[in-house]
Amino acid sequence: MTRLERLRLQENAREAGAAAVAADLTAMPLTRLASYVLALPLDDRAARRAELTGALRAAGRRVAGAARGSWGRVAAVLDDSHSSIGSGQKRRRPLAVALAAHYLLEALAKEYAPLWTSGRTDELLVYPFGPTPLGERIIDALETRPDRLVIVSDGFDNAPPGLAADVLRIWRTRLDPGHRLAPGQRVLIAHLNPVYDADDFDVRRLSPGVPTAGIRDAEDLPTLVELARFAERQVGLAGLRAHLDDRTARFLGERA
């Protein structure tokens, strides 16, 4: 059986008492594992907390690879509002991406401050709930004085609407301590959007001044953030190429 088949049959196998189908959670890819965790009822998640958290952390560390701990102070604004339930076909995908990104950033950062839009602190028990106060969360995140700020959200800021765009604009033009020095000295802010807007063939941006990219798998997060750094002139073309070559080699290495 493939790994995905094993994962899918886990719960049924448990009920039927078949032990041979047990999937090895520590070998699962990060985003798939996050989707699996979110599909479990809350009581199950609480009961299996150690196992699930261990598997998620291991997957995060595996994706981070050699870059573990190299990102300095990182703050993340993660969207677990009601709209992170995504579409009916692939449920809770935006939330799964956010959860996977959380564990990946935890592995990559030296000091990490996660901020969920609902205000929750126990990430294992998240479910899509509540409105999207992105503006306020971004202010909270910037108060922790990070080197990098990653926002994982579908961009539908509604409590109140438009505040996130204003906050980002005022921060980058007035409040960022590095903005008067050189563009490369600013806090790196990257907006990763797990939802694709079919009307515009694009992803919804929070602010025109902040690099925005669509993200489907959390495993792509380091590359997308590196592209954002390149756009912000924090890394040159040579550095970007080196990063991409490294990812390619790892990809081929895994497959080979």
Added chain:
Amino acid sequence: MSFELEGLETRPAQVWGSVRLVPLVRDEPVPHLRLHRKAYEEPVSVVDVGDGTAYVSFVPHAFVATWNDGDQTPAASYGTRLLERDTAVASPRMPVRFTRRMARKAGKDRLRFLPLHLVVEGYLALHFGGPEILWEEWSRRAVTRGLSPRCEESYLGLRVHGLEDALRIFEIHPGQCGVLVYVADALAGAFVTPHPDDYRALHATLVEDLFGELIYTYGLLGAPAGDLSAGIDGAGITSLHDLRAAAARRREEWAAFHDEVMAGDLFDEDGSRQTVQHLHGFELARFLPSFGLRKENHIGETVTGADGRIAYLKTYRLSDSQVRRGHLLTRLAAHEWRLDATAAALGITEAALALRLERAGFGHLLRQDVLDHYRAQARRGTPA
């Protein structure tokens, strides 16, 4: 007469297309009042009220359910009622025969609201009281034969363009107990419940609610609701603390603007209010506007607690023709339902008034021979 929506905080609106939904949030739910447990989709055996003391339950107007007292046919509650904790609803009830039109693609046992324009007419009837027996007969006739063809239509929320999507996409705030619905920034109605769980149970049923012709037309026109959020000017902001303060100020400005300007006409100071029921300190009342022509007129029901705060609220915005009819009825009621006095006050003849009543769909209020007499007079063209 004025109400205060105390205890309810206005939060930022969520817009989808031309529909704007403004949430109202409570710090604490109103104690001792909950939605009747029959109203919950999933069978709820016990409604949690916290300290387990006696509480009052309410059944909203036009709520269709099978009330299990031996009679398995579904019936609609006629007017909101307050009941002792979850007891079965006795009269007044209106048995309902489901036609294909009314049956939506919902579960068999699912409770729903009565989707006929009967609801609104019945509402007006309830509000006016009047000679009881006449209204009963009228309502019985209305159920079996339908209403006079001259009444205007009300539109199910499903047909208001964009409302269903807006309700589905809306992100419910924790602690949210109410909402105001605007279509093209015209207030369609307000809805408030005592407890956030009750609100969650009833939020989706707004799509089964009725809306007048004005709202339906605005929905059809489809003009997107404007962006009412005032941006934060960067001037004077030198720290994150200032930014936070500016954001808080903006929140307060929105709440004040909404309460005064957008929802300011919800309650009419010149309108009237009639208490219907008292139970354990809760008061159920119906309010009517002054029926001023070319104004916003809302009718509704409220349940207020002992401290005067609104615990439950449901309003409906009258269309222009309904306002005209309501105006006529108000004049009649003010003159104790006497044709001669009312006609004199309005400056027309009795015959003209009788025909006006008939045109408005209230011909059955008059005795048949009286109405025939006036009709004959009009045909002959002779004065009374």
